[in-house]
Amino acid sequence: MKGVYLASGLLAVGFLLVSCAGGPPKGEVGSVPEWYLNPPQDPDFLYAPATETSKDLGLAVEKARTSGRAELASQLEVRLQALRKKFTEEVGAGEDSELLSQYSEVIKEVVSQVLVGSRTAKQDVRKEGMVYRAYVLMELPIGAANKALVDSIKAREYLYTRFRASQTFKELEEEVKKFEEYKKEHGM
């Protein structure tokens, strides 16, 4: 009789483990996307592949996008630096000091860029155990490819600038300022 109870108990534990396990994890670590290893080459676009992980799916994608965009910004800076270097060579100024400054940039790199039209060309989210891994390929149209988008964005910027410059907006700002002071005075 004891054996029957033991067998039943084991069966129940088995059921519990199988039910709670949720089956074998699917869509897990597979091959890395081909475009991540070999990003496309196009004279009208800059590309930056990136990958990041997080327990939160949205955050994994967001971190990867930001890394990709930072890389795009860095690529733009490199282009600008290359142009500056060429200019220096043409005027033939201070070769030694230039070399020194380039060396210091290798260990401390600062990028500050405005990206217009950067977007996700491809993305792939995978589950690796308890975390999500997001692969993204960010692209930035440059030259002629970006003209229509930039023109449209400038029109929107103009719209917003006009709104900020309007009398109504100024009134709103003043009222908000007064309200903030009132709150401060009354300890709200």
Next chain:
Amino acid sequence: MACEARAGGEGSGRPGPLLRLLGWLLICLGCAFAPGGGRVRVHRYPLWFLEQGKLGGGYAVGYSRAYARRDTALAEALRDAAWRMVRSQKVYIEAEQGFTEDALGKHFQGERYRILVDTSLVEATAGGLEPLDVAEVGNMLIVLAGKEPPPEGYKMRVPVPSSAPSWTTKPPKRPGWVYAVGAAPRYFYLQNSWIYAERDAYLELARMVGLKIWDLRKALAGSPEGVQMTESRAVLLGAEVVARWEDVEKGAFYVLVRMPF
């Protein structure tokens, strides 16, 4: 059954083996049917929800929890639909994010964002909207609001496709439009998953329009350190939801949005 169990435990003051077995089986069933447990329910959504972009203009989808009082849930969903319709006309988005980087990887340090619409238009818009179809999916209530009935066949309830639509991995590129995909994990309240995925897609559209990025990287004695900040401010005109997809296996929710330019 209950009598036998009591008899088994007689004298010891402890539950009998059969009762214990029953307890184990109940736990197993509980685990198997709990959300995130062994089985995940494949929801059936109205077609207008999964393929909203095909309906054309003049429609909005609103979300609410499926409260016990259906009229309360419907009123909330209708108001939400009105807000989303106003947002699709014009929305101002401000977003900032901060990250740090070290040898272990990139770490999220927080974000701040504001999504502003002309709220004075929401009441007026809500007054002119009719609930064209209402669906309860899981613990969520969704409403299709508009003035004209949707095209034939769009009220049909369908399970989410098991294979991922191509736009989840490769956002479309069509002349005159920019597209963005938003993603979110599964939350207890189903509508939160969809709302966060939609918000993510709108924030991504704003970042496409213009993004200021600061990136500082240092490598001292072989240990890399970095700080990244992003900031975007944009007015989006005519940005709308095109499609939605739920990845049942991975517990992920995707929303595709687009904006004309």
